[in-house]
Amino acid sequence: MKNCASMTIAIISLLSILFFMSVSASNDRSLLTLPSLLDDATSFEEGLSNSLYHKSCHDVEGVIFRKVMEWVKKDPSLAPSLIRLHFHDCVLRGCDASILLNHSGSERSADVSKSLRGFQVIDDIKAELEKKCPRTVSCADILTTAARDATVLAGGPFWSIPFGRKDGRISLAKEATNVPMGRESVTKLIELFESKGLNVLDLVVLSGAHTIGRSTCESVQHRLYNYKGTKKPDPSINPVYLNYLRKKCRSTSGNVFLDATTPKAFDIHYFRNLKKKMGLLSTDQSLYSDLRTKPFVNALFNESSLFFNQFSVSMVKLGNILDAKSQEKGEIRINCNRVNYRHV
Incomplete structure (x- = not known):
């Protein structure tokens, strides 16, 4: 019963965020007018058919x-x-x-x-x-x-x-x-997704695919040693995680897991890592620092079923x-x- 109640609260929370952002979008061109979370995952473009x-x-x-x-x-x-x-x-x-x-x-x-x-x-x-x-x-x-x-x-x-x-x-x-190369601003990512008919929720959920897989060390070197030309690391990185990354990426030729916690499991630890300042790419961690995307991370980080269900919806839209x-x-x-x- 507790799990059902928690899931219901998370869904209501997401729907509330969607409604608020759709209203706000009329006053802020950087926001999208978002559809309901309850999009039909089996809907498709004209000309496509499940039985083809x-x-x-x-x-x-x-x-x-x-x-x-x-x-x-x-x-x-x-x-x-x-x-x-x-x-x-x-x-x-x-x-x-x-x-x-x-x-x-x-x-x-x-x-x-x-x-x-x-x-x-x-x-x-x-x-x-x-x-x-x-x-x-x-x-x-x-x-x-x-x-x-x-x-x-x-x-x-x-x-x-x-x-x-x-x-x-x-x-x-x-x-x-x-x-996207991993260094874009959230605004740029939102604009890209919007141009493809996707929304902020899709952006956050599809970024969750980074719960598995690896990235090149070259893509994170700037965050470890010379963030924005300061010759210092990105201050948004968890210090313990920073030490880990510096050991893994002493050169640009290596690879590093996108999810340092459970790198081979498709789960919600990607979102939990963002709350701990353990997002590997700039585009990952910025999802938790930007007020347009942070609420979605908060809604997903403890709800596996919600993440899985919405990932399915967003992947259908992408496809x-x-x-x-x-x-x-x-x-x-x-x-x-x-x-x-x-x-x-």
Whole structure:
């Protein structure tokens, strides 16, 4: 009964925050007009359907899940990598698998994409599905589903996915500069999410994916030794955590867990770490220092069920970001690394 009461209070708290911010947004352009927390997690964009492959490619989700499980079993670090790969894809041209195109000047060749992993997993799944259902399942649908399955295999929630995304034919490295690098302000992050139809709650909840995975030491060096040109560490870092990071990141070539408490478990310790000033990236810790995002962190840090439920909702919204031009001129790639043909 206590758990139910606590969950109810947390939901009411989140709804109250959403209402307050939607009212405040009219007076502050940096805030978003937010929808209710009770968004339908199974709703989807026109043209997408949960039953699309039921007849054309039976057991498509089973094929994808088994392949992801096979890879993640061999290398658990691929789970967060697949989630990140999906995010990088969707925040640029929508979820059109443009991040998978492998040619000179593509998103994949950009500096921000150098640490991306999981391409081989998608290639393996695509090869299997091409044998089973030629020219039927898009690479974009595969990537979206693989991110969901990776989340489940890491201990996170399951959600239903509508299908029908087309694979885009354009991928530009210069556009990849719009992907967050871990040093952006909360305002910049909110603006990016707003431009994609996502809100502040989605920003905080999707940042919770950092409960698993690693980041490069290079991305945090400025916080450890020369924050904003002061030649001192970022004062917002917990001193004990600072010592830990300095030992782990003596050089820029190493990696460090995003969640120092439970790095391999998909849980709410990411939010608890923020309260302890143990957010790894500047963009992580700033979620607790900014008044627009802090209330959501407070509402989530002790409610696993609430985090899991809302993560599902926000991931559906992320996966449903579609660019009209990309979809209109899109295709079903035979090979996820290249377009089928080029128009003259």
